[in-house]
Amino acid sequence: MAILRLLVLFMAAVWQAQMCLAKTVTHDFNVTWVTANPDGLADRKVVGINGQWPLPVIEVDKGDRLVVNMHNALDRSASIHFHGMFQNGTNGMDGASMVTQCPVPPGSDFTYNFTINQSGTYWYHCHTDYCYPDGYRQALVVHDDESPFHNDYDEEMTITVSDWYHEMTEDIAPKFLSVYNPKGAEPIPDAFLFNDTMNSNLVVKPNTTYLLRLINIGAFVAQYFYIEDHTFKIVEIDGVYTEPAEADTLYIAVAQRYAILLTTKNTTDKNYPIVTVADSVLLDNIPSDLQLNQTNWLQYNAEADHPQANITVDVASDLVPFDDITLVPTDGTPLLPEPDMEIQVDVQMMNLDNGDGYAFLNNISYTMPKVPSLYTVFSAGELATNQAVYGEFTHPMVLEHNQVVQIVLNNNDTGSHPFHLHGHNFQLLDRQPPYGPNFYDYADGDPVPYDPNNHTAFPATPARRDVFVLPPQGYFVIRFVADNPGVWIFHCHIDWHLSQGLAMILIEAPTQIQGADRSNTPQQHFDVCKAAGIPYEGNAAANTEDYQDLTGQNEQVGWLPAGFTARGIVALVFSCISAVLGVVFIVIYGLSDIKFKTTSNIAQPTFETTESVAVTTTGNRAENYRD
């Protein structure tokens, strides 16, 4: 009896210990518009949470359950993606609108609820249309007492960097996706923020080691990062611990994260510029008043000078960032075996029949289905394994459980693209050209596709991360195991490119999704669809009778008649503008008051002008998409 009592007590203690270890962290997010002015240049409306912006940093410990009760008090739909979270068994909590849930309409509530079996540096952001550039993004940190470098630092800090627009995305978007922007020139940011502010100080103590988490929560522009006269050690990328690697400069593409160990100097007589430099190669034009580089300070001494950075380098050629492909995960996971399944897709930017610039993976520009793809899995029964039910224009690929999957991504575009896969991190096998002085080597001339018979040796213990940069006209090769049933979107994380269709979906182990993921999807998720007027059963065309009949599915815009190019459209548009206005201008993007009417023949467009149009000039718009 005594033994039994002891056993019961012991079990209770274990249970209690577990409860203590794995707690539930609950956030109530009342999402409303607030006003902010982080760059000191313009007040603007931003997405606030509980009346605040910058948004709250979410902090949890490994093993915790995170519950976020979102109330959408905006005048537009929203959702939250917890970037980098595997959502293993909780695919319905991934937050990608029309992939794993319905966009949450104004006035509705949605509870995200999942456990976190990962650690490191993440972030959360809205994943509905273009909602995160309006400020709906922030860091998510998963602390871990058992990290390999836990005893190697004294304090930790989290810093975000991002691009910043003064206009609302709802005003930017129609000008971006427009016949007047046939080359798809991305909107140029107005500023670059450092932890949602500028000219700030990171107050440090001497002779102290900091774990500094860096996250690019921007919508478009990658940033270089360095600290004058300091080096540091990279110990984590995108939630994957790495063998410490000494570095002085990082290139942080949107959505990427680095955690670094920074040991401060023993002296406190000086403050040092922390320099962030926007990658201007991504920008089609650089307005003269756009400040590309920023100085913030590692402040050892509030009384001492705060010198501006002395930037004497040419960014594209002289700033040589650490090449992430050379990092080695501390868990030692070896190169995965030869793939069971290979997905080879080419990135391309082209125009469709309405004259707008679109983005394609193998000729498909991702177009939202009528039913969120996860809900098609739930309702399709045995047909869920049939790729066709997800529609042609979601670009679906069905993966079998535990297959080794290889993605070969070739870039037929002259811009670079940071690609992200939901639900996984992946091994980085190859990328050409590599980061460094040769990164733009393929940008001129013909694209160089991956050649399986002639490639560099794959690393024995490849780096893993969840966002990897595809070089201009080059390629990358990645591998992962399909051990996470779910519908996962693979997309360029430049939000403008996602809106142009640079995405596809992987339906991983659909039969398994119908188990745990279905039962972890509460009724509230379907209620949100009802409130939004979006069907939540049926194939991509919302057909619940015949899943193989895709009649009525959403389709991408039709192809341009053969022979039309972006250049042709530019010429056409400009000659028409000059006819109408009697003046010739060059366009950045946006002639919002002109309507371009295409009837059956694109060669004879008509224009309606409602008022005279002010048109601005760009610097040098290349013949190709610069991206």
Ligand SMILES: *[C@@H]1O[C@H](CO)[C@@H](O)[C@H](O)[C@H]1NC(C)=O
């Ligand atoms: C959300 O915030 C708005 C504005 O402060 C307030 O009117 C509303 O009552 C709040 N809603 C909830 C559910 O807290």
Ligand SMILES: *[C@@H]1O[C@H](CO)[C@@H](O)[C@H](O)[C@H]1NC(C)=O
């Ligand atoms: C979160 O999910 C767990 C497991 O399904 C459930 O027990 C709990 O009630 C949920 N919490 C909320 C706030 O929905």
Ligand SMILES: *[C@@H]1O[C@H](CO)[C@@H](O)[C@H](O)[C@H]1NC(C)=O
């Ligand atoms: C939790 O993560 C570990 C490895 O980090 C993995 O082995 C395990 O399967 C995961 N469990 C779940 C439920 O995701």
Ligand SMILES: *[C@@H]1O[C@H](CO)[C@@H](O)[C@H](O)[C@H]1NC(C)=O
């Ligand atoms: C960065 O901003 C967040 C949110 O405002 C804040 O919690 C955090 O402390 C800031 N980081 C530093 C190093 O000041």
Ligand SMILES: *[C@@H]1O[C@H](CO)[C@@H](O)[C@H](O)[C@H]1NC(C)=O
């Ligand atoms: C720096 O700190 C280490 C221990 O953290 C100590 O041994 C050393 O004396 C310190 N050096 C200076 C110059 O303060």
Ligand SMILES: *[C@@H]1O[C@H](CO)[C@@H](O)[C@H](O)[C@H]1NC(C)=O
């Ligand atoms: C600080 O001083 C310690 C010895 O006191 C030395 O080991 C360390 O390298 C010094 N750190 C720096 C950054 O100079």
Ligand SMILES: *[C@@H]1O[C@H](CO)[C@@H](O)[C@H](O)[C@H]1NC(C)=O
């Ligand atoms: C840094 O910014 C200043 C001011 O905008 C500019 O003059 C300088 O060329 C910039 N340097 C680099 C490397 O971009």
Ligand SMILES: *[C@@H]1O[C@H](CO)[C@@H](O)[C@H](O)[C@H]1NC(C)=O
């Ligand atoms: C800036 O850097 C250059 C090259 O490193 C150097 O020659 C120059 O003296 C520096 N200027 C200042 C003000 O530190």
Ligand SMILES: *[C@@H]1O[C@H](CO)[C@@H](O)[C@H](O)[C@H]1NC(C)=O
């Ligand atoms: C990409 O370019 C290669 C030639 O470099 C070509 O073979 C391939 O068809 C192109 N891809 C697409 C989708 O057009």
Ligand SMILES: *[C@@H]1O[C@H](CO)[C@@H](O)[C@H](O)[C@H]1NC(C)=O
């Ligand atoms: C893409 O579509 C174009 C036009 O229909 C066609 O000429 C080309 O072969 C297609 N390329 C691929 C890779 O499917």
Ligand SMILES: *[C@@H]1O[C@H](CO)[C@@H](O)[C@H](O)[C@H]1NC(C)=O
């Ligand atoms: C293999 O690739 C290298 C590097 O791109 C190239 O220089 C070489 O010509 C290729 N060899 C063959 C046989 O294609």
Ligand SMILES: *[C@@H]1O[C@H](CO)[C@@H](O)[C@H](O)[C@H]1NC(C)=O
């Ligand atoms: C998901 O959980 C299963 C166990 O339930 C595990 O085998 C698998 O490795 C996990 N996948 C990921 C990506 O964590």
Ligand SMILES: [Cu+2]
């Ligand atoms: Cu892109």
